[in-house]
Amino acid sequence: MSNTLFDKVWDTHVIRKIEGGPDVLFIDRHLIHEVTSPVAFLGLKSRGIKVLYPERTFATADHNTPTINQHLPVADPLSANQLKALESNSNEYGISHWGLGHQKNGIVHVVGPEYGITQPGATIVCGDSHTSTHGAFGAIAFGIGTSEVEMVLASQCIMQPKPQKMRINVTGKLGFGVTPKDVALFIISQLTTSGATGYFVEYAGEVFESMTMEGRMTVCNLSIEMGARGGMIAPDETTISYVKGREFSPEGEAWEKALAYYKTLKTDADAVFDKEYTFDGSKIEPMITYGTNPGMGMGISNNIPDAEDVQGGITTYEKSLNYMGFHEGEAMLGKPVDFVFIGSCTNGRIEDFRAFASIVKGKQKAPNVTAWLVPGSHIVEAQIKQEGLLDIFNEAGFVLRQPGCSACLAMNDDKIPAGKYAVSTSNRNFEGRQGPGSRTMLASPLVAAAAAVTGKVTDPRDLIEELV
Amino acid sequence: MAYDKFTILKSTAVPLAIENVDTDQLIPARFLKATERVGFGDNLFRDWRYNPDNTPKKDFVLNDPTYSGKILIGGKNFGSGSSREHAAWAIYDYGFRCVVSSFFADIFRNNCLNIGVLPVQVSAVFAEKIFHAIASDPKAELEVNLANQSITLLSTGEQEKFEISSYKKDNMINGFDDIDYLQNIKSEIKEFAENLPL
Numbered sequence: 293m294s295n296t297l298f299d300k301v302w303d304t305h306v307i308r309k310i311e312g313g314p315d316v317l318f319i320d321r322h323l324i325h326e327v328t329s330p331v332a333f334l335g336l337k338s339r340g341i342k343v344l345y346p347e348r349t350f351a352t353a354d355h356n357t358p359t360i361n362q363h364l365p366v367a368d369p370l371s372a373n374q375l376k377a378l379e380s381n382s383n384e385y386g387i388s389h390w391g392l393g394h395q396k397n398g399i400v401h402v403v404g405p406e407y408g409i410t411q412p413g414a415t416i417v418c419g420d421s422h423t424s425t426h427g428a429f430g431a432i433a434f435g436i437g438t439s440e441v442e443m444v445l446a447s448q449c450i451m452q453p454k455p456q457k458m459r460i461n462v463t464g465k466l467g468f469g470v471t472p473k474d475v476a477l478f479i480i481s482q483l484t485t486s487g488a489t490g491y492f493v494e495y496a497g498e499v500f501e502s503m504t505m506e507g508r509m510t511v512c513n514l515s516i517e518m519g520a521r522g523g524m525i526a527p528d529e530t531t532i533s534y535v536k537g538r539e540f541s542p543e544g545e546a547w548e549k550a551l552a553y554y555k556t557l558k559t560d561a562d563a564v565f566d567k568e569y570t571f572d573g574s575k576i577e578p579m580i581t582y583g584t585n586p587g588m589g590m591g592i593s594n595n596i597p598d599a600e601d602v603q604g605g606i607t608t609y610e611k612s613l614n615y616m617g618f619h620e621g622e623a624m625l626g627k628p629v630d631f632v633f634i635g636s637c638t639n640g641r642i643e644d645f646r647a648f649a650s651i652v653k654g655k656q657k658a659p660n661v662t663a664w665l666v667p668g669s670h671i672v673e674a675q676i677k678q679e680g681l682l683d684i685f686n687e688a689g690f691v692l693r694q695p696g697c698s699a700c701l702a703m704n705d706d707k708i709p710a711g712k713y714a715v716s717t718s719n720r721n722f723e724g725r726q727g728p729g730s731r732t733m734l735a736s737p738l739v740a741a742a743a744a745v746t747g748k749v750t751d752p753r754d755l756i757e758e759l760v
Numbered sequence: 761m762a763y764d765k766f767t768i769l770k771s772t773a774v775p776l777a778i779e780n781v782d783t784d785q786l787i788p789a790r791f792l793k794a795t796e797r798v799g800f801g802d803n804l805f806r807d808w809r810y811n812p813d814n815t816p817k818k819d820f821v822l823n824d825p826t827y828s829g830k831i832l833i834g835g836k837n838f839g840s841g842s843s844r845e846h847a848a849w850a851i852y853d854y855g856f857r858c859v860v861s862s863f864f865a866d867i868f869r870n871n872c873l874n875i876g877v878l879p880v881q882v883s884a885v886f887a888e889k890i891f892h893a894i895a896s897d898p899k900a901e902l903e904v905n906l907a908n909q910s911i912t913l914l915s916t917g918e919q920e921k922f923e924i925s926s927y928k929k930d931n932m933i934n935g936f937d938d939i940d941y942l943q944n945i946k947s948e949i950k951e952f953a954e955n956l957p958l
């Protein structure tokens with residue numbers, strides 16, 4: 293029988309199928325952070341259960357951490373308490389804990405791959421919806437709720453029905469100035485925020501084959517924004533050379549065994565998907581969002597669509613434009629920008645900072661813009677320094693902050709003030725997501741950089757002299 | 761976490777006719793700093809419900825005494841966004857036991873089922889009928905019968921069936937959860953783990 297990549301990984305991990313119910317799925321790797329785990333540990337305690345495989349769970353603090361002065365005690369008592377809870381729970385149950393200040397600390401979906409915790413063909417869960425990031429390696433990775441975090445701690449399993457399968461092909465070559473973020477925002481704008489609900493997506497085609505691992509992670513990261521349970525890309529040489537030799541990657545004989553498994557991880561030629569889409573990559577422009585969900589995106593040189601041309605309720609559409617202070621038919625180019633945020637598990641990797649640097653190099657930050665540059669991890673931070681990007685940033689009037697989720701969800705002090713406009717490389721432009729009343733435009737690191745130096749929404753292609 | 765058993769729920773409903781209600785609206789991130797599951801109901805729909813100075817926003821439905829009940833009826837694609845179970849806790853803690861929509865986001869639906877809030881997915885037409893009935897009479901009652909998998913608009917007798925797996929249905933009727941199940945198959949899990957490729 294012909295199987296898809298998704299079938300192969302899922303079926304390998306099914307312990308039991310319950311009739312009229314979910315599958316019992318074994319989870320290889322479990323990532324936890326401070327926000328969605330405390331109540332799960334409380335649950336374990338009240339039931340008197342131990343963690344079944346502590347060595348398969350990894351804890352890092354990221355959502356609630358400050359991005360400056362990380363050497364000082366955390367000022368907000370509630371945040372400090374949550375960080376403390378993660379540490380004491382991890383210690384009590386024998387889980388590796390990379391807390392604030394630890395060399396391996398960083399955003400959970402950035403450090404997982406960096407240390408080789410993320411492996412092709414693995415099942416990976418975390419109490420964070422952007423766990424879909426790890427699908428870039430050909431893993432089945434998805435976000436879970438706190439009850440499920442407790443389940444995985446207790447039994448290393450979760451119970452979910454097998455989702456349906458969707459393939460999204462993007463053919464051809466991307467145009468100049470068009471990045472993986474644009475590909476993802478484009479796909480979401482076509483499918484809408486609920487277009488892939490109930491499905492697990494496989495991304496296929498030339499555009500993904502020629503992408504780096506960083507780019508693939510950006511694309512898979514955003515799968516959840518069209519409602520998909522997750523998204524994955526078949527592992528190839530790019531994947532294997534990324535994974536090899538990382539701290540938690542298999543070694544020696546185990547590596548040979550793993551490699552043999554990785555090689556089986558592709559969709560059979562005649563396998564059938566429940567739904568399939570194909571897009572022409574060469575038609576994608578740099579994207580920007582104009583509304584309050586990630587599906588409300590468009591090519592940067594277009595005008596905001598009229599309500600009649602948009603799927604979904606007109607009231608919802610109007611509410612959204614009202615919130616943003618935008619109107620139907622307006623151009624996005626030239627709109628003033630107050631804040632620029634580059635970071636998050638979507639675009640907080642080295643490649644994203646290289647892209648940002650390629651535009652701001654030799655220019656100056658616009659005086660009306662406050663910019664937050666937040667690396668996804670200490671490794672990214674170190675690379676930024678080593679590659680001389682920090683000098684470029686400093687000369688252009690930017691400062692680099694310390695790793696964490698930061699303004700992606702604004703749980704710490706990095707909040708966009710009410711009514712202010714932010715161009716953000718993160719993943720959600722929901723009302724108030726980046727701070728109460730904040731107005732977010734999602735875009736790529738190139739678009740963010742162009743906004744940072746011009747102070748308004750600008751097509752980055754106008755600022756790049758040489759083709760990249 | 762144990763929750764109250766769910767069998768038949770007869771109640772008025774609170775209408776929220778907005779599409780794509782995301783979990784950042786259900787419970788904004790700044791209220792996720794607790795380490796215990798208490799008090800989330802106070803911050804349900806915080807930024808739609810209250811002004812920045814904490815006075816209630818008069819035009820938001822939860823602040824309108826005309827509407828009340830244990831059922832929340834929302835627009836299409838309810839619960840999209842973050843995986844925070846806190847969103848479902850806030851709904852439960854506020855006093856809702858059932859959310860009705862013509863379409864739910866995946867993780868949110870799962871989270872609800874895991875904590876004893878019943879997500880009832882109805883057709884767009886039936887959702888319209890409910891909204892309509894409440895608009896003409898805010899005291900219009902609904903009956904949700906989990907055993908029969910049916911939702912009835914009591915004023916007109918119109919009824920629709922909804923889907924739920926028989927496993928989850930039994931769990932909710934009995935107040936069980938998945939951990940109870942998994943604890944019973946621990947040796948099978950351990951044996952399985954021995955033979956995995958990774």
Ligand code: SF4
Nearest residue numbers: 422636637697700701
């Ligand atoms: S960066 Fe944002 S989306 Fe990513 S893990 Fe942190 S909060 Fe979640």
